[in-house]
Amino acid sequence: xxxxxxxxxTTARTTSPPTPSGGRTxxxxxxxxxVLALVWGFSFLFIKVGNEAFAPLYVALGRMAFGTAVxxxxxxxxxxxxxxxxxxxxxxxxxxxxxxxxxxxxxxYAELTISSTLAGICNATSPLWGMVLxxxxxxxxxxxxxxxxxxxxGFVGVLMVLGAWEGFSxxxxxxxxxxxxxxxxxxxxxxxxxxNISGTGDSHLAMSGAQLLLGTAQLAVVAPLFAPxxxxxxxxxxxxxxxxxxxxxxxxxxxxxxxxxxxxPTTAMMVTYFIPVIATGAGVAILGEHLSWNTPxxxxxxxxxxxxxxxxxxxxxxx
Numbered sequence: 527x528x529x530x531x532x533x534x535x536t537t538a539r540t541t542s543p544p545t546p547s548g549g550r551t552x553x554x555x556x557x558x559x560x561v562l563a564l565v566w567g568f569s570f571l572f573i574k575v576g577n578e579a580f581a582p583l584y585v586a587l588g589r590m591a592f593g594t595a596v597x598x599x600x601x602x603x604x605x606x607x608x609x610x611x612x613x614x615x616x617x618x619x620x621x622x623x624x625x626x627x628x629x630x631x632x633x634x635y636a637e638l639t640i641s642s643t644l645a646g647i648c649n650a651t652s653p654l655w656g657m658v659l660x661x662x663x664x665x666x667x668x669x670x671x672x673x674x675x676x677x678x679x680g681f682v683g684v685l686m687v688l689g690a691w692e693g694f695s696x697x698x699x700x701x702x703x704x705x706x707x708x709x710x711x712x713x714x715x716x717x718x719x720x721x722n723i724s725g726t727g728d729s730h731l732a733m734s735g736a737q738l739l740l741g742t743a744q745l746a747v748v749a750p751l752f753a754p755x756x757x758x759x760x761x762x763x764x765x766x767x768x769x770x771x772x773x774x775x776x777x778x779x780x781x782x783x784x785x786x787x788x789x790x791p792t793t794a795m796m797v798t799y800f801i802p803v804i805a806t807g808a809g810v811a812i813l814g815e816h817l818s819w820n821t822p823x824x825x826x827x828x829x830x831x832x833x834x835x836x837x838x839x840x841x842x843x844x845x
Contacts, residue, residue: 555784555785555788555789558781558784558785559785559796559797561781562778562781562782562785562797563797563800563801563804564804565773565774565777565778565781566774566778566797566801566804567646567800567801567802567803567804567805567807567808568769568774568804568805568808569770569774569805570633570637570642570643570645570646570649570805570808570809571642571766571805571808571809571812571813572766572767572769572770572774573585573633573634573637573642573645573766573770574637574641574642574809574813575762575763575766576588576634576763576766576767576770577634577637577638577763578760578762578763579756579758579759579760579763579764580756580763580767581749581753581754581756582631582634582635582637582638582753583631583634583745583748583749583752583753584749584753584755584756585634585767585770586627586630586631586633586634586745586749587742587745587746587749588767588768588770588771589630589767589770589771589774589775590626590627590630590738590741590742590745590771590775591742591746591771592767592768592770592771592772592775592776593738593771593772593774593775593776593779594735594738594739594741594742594771594775594776595771595772595776596771596772596775596776596777596780597731597734597735597738597776597779597780598735598739600731600735600780601731601732601735604731606729606731606732607732608728608732608735608736608739609726609728609732609733609736611726614723614726614728614733614736615736615740617718617719617722617723618723618733618736618737618740619740619744620718620722621715621718621719621723621737622737622738622740622741622744623715623741623744624711624712624714624715624718625711625712625715625716625719625737625741626737626738626741627741627744627745627748628708628711629708629709629711629712629715630708630741630745631745632704632705632707632708632711633645633649633704633705633708635701635704636648636701636702636704636705636708637701637705638701639698639700639701640697640698640701640702640705641809641813641815641816642805642808642809642813642815643805643806643809643810643815643817643821644687644697644701644702644705644821645705645805646801646802646804646805646806646809647687647802647805647806647821647824647825647828648684648702648705648706648708648709649705649708649709649801649802649805650709650798650799650801650802650825650828650829650832651680651681651684651706651709651710651828651832652709652710652712652713652798652832653680653713653798653832653833653835654676654677654680654681654684654828654831654832654835655709655710655712655713655714656713656716656717656835657673657674657676657677657835658677658713659713659714659717660717672834673834673835675834676830676831676832676833676834676835677831677834677835678831679827679830679831679834680827680828680830680831680832680834680835681831682827682831683824683825683826683827683828683829683830683831684706684824684828685824686820686823686824686827687820687821687824687825687828688702688824730783731783734779738775738776782797798832799829799832799833802825802828802829803825806821806822806825
């Protein structure tokens, strides 16, 4: 969701890093898996609450700043250096835009007019967009019939969620499009990373820290130009933005970094399919968002389709 270390051909947010000390930590990976799903699922609720006090660009900027602070602190603690190659920084600048600055801003703007539930479900379409881009741009990743079927099924699920047979009544078209474009942006960023950022010799932590620094700088320039600066700092929205950044961007990456090293990207990427479920539960239970029958049914269809798009022929690695 946040970093340039997206797993090749999957929806996981990180690739498999070198396994430190056997890749195991004191906390069971299943617990970390659950925590990661909760943190990313609740991110859409945090965005909604943050929007109550701050302009969307400042919600995105706060998210980036607090997430960056976590990764930089870990880099300092581990005494790791940021990348030195100018070429690497140039590629990370592009990755930061497509994987962080643009989608974070779009999701924040989208949630001005759509529910956090719908935003979370739209986020689950990233593997579908990735499949489309694989067909167009990745000649070495040709789809199978099963993956094409998953693509079609996924977009049918999107239409179900939006209530297409009722003329999309009750859904804001602009907000929905922004959320879907945000998910597309993740897929574009992953394809860019896959093609341009590999074998640099830098650690995944250093690369991700540099990327978040660049994304923060991008939003720090743009936000004051296009959005009113905050004139008050209510406690709940501030805490939501802090949690969104420090937990949903910073700590979440560290959790998955260790989990991928221990159990591999295929298992770790499964967290993606829990995000819309948790986002829906949080939106309904805490924010009181309305939930009609077609939303969970359509979301399930989206997730099944997304899972099918990630299938690989036997004998071929998904990583």
